Amino acid sequence: MGVLREMAGRLKTELAVYRLVARHPRTPRLAKWLLVIAVGYALMPFDLIPDFIPVIGHLDELVIIPGLVYLALKMIPPEVVSECRQQVKIAV
Numbered sequence: 001m002g003v004l005r006e007m008a009g010r011l012k013t014e015l016a017v018y019r020l021v022a023r024h025p026r027t028p029r030l031a032k033w034l035l036v037i038a039v040g041y042a043l044m045p046f047d048l049i050p051d052f053i054p055v056i057g058h059l060d061e062l063v064i065i066p067g068l069v070y071l072a073l074k075m076i077p078p079e080v081v082s083e084c085r086q087q088v089k090i091a092v
Contacts, residue, residue, distance in 0.1 A: 013088055018069070020084035027076050034072035038065050 021027055022035045041048075042065050051057040073081065 013092070016088045016091075017081070017084050020087055021073075021076055021081060024076075024080050024084060026080050031072040031075040034068045034075075038068035038072070041065055041068070 018035055018039075022032050042061070047057065047060060049057050049060040
């Protein structure tokens with residue numbers, strides 16, 4: 001159970017960082033949109049590829065969401081991400 005709690009804590013921290021990054025004025029507009037699309041896709045009540053399709057139905061969430069976040073983070077200056085991580089670390 002400790003591993004799951006640790007993972008949940010890291011996920012919560014990362015989401016807080018991404019929220020700050022998306023609001024940061026130095027974040028490129030395209031990166032902001034990619035983050036919004038990733039969160040929206042994760043929260044969507046339906047899937048573009050239904051889960052009842054074997055393997056592919058579950059892989060879409062495992063590929064699309066991290067891929068969008070990865071692309072967004074590649075576009076954002078590293079100092080912006082570091083600054084946002086520090087803000088989250090201070091808040092916790």
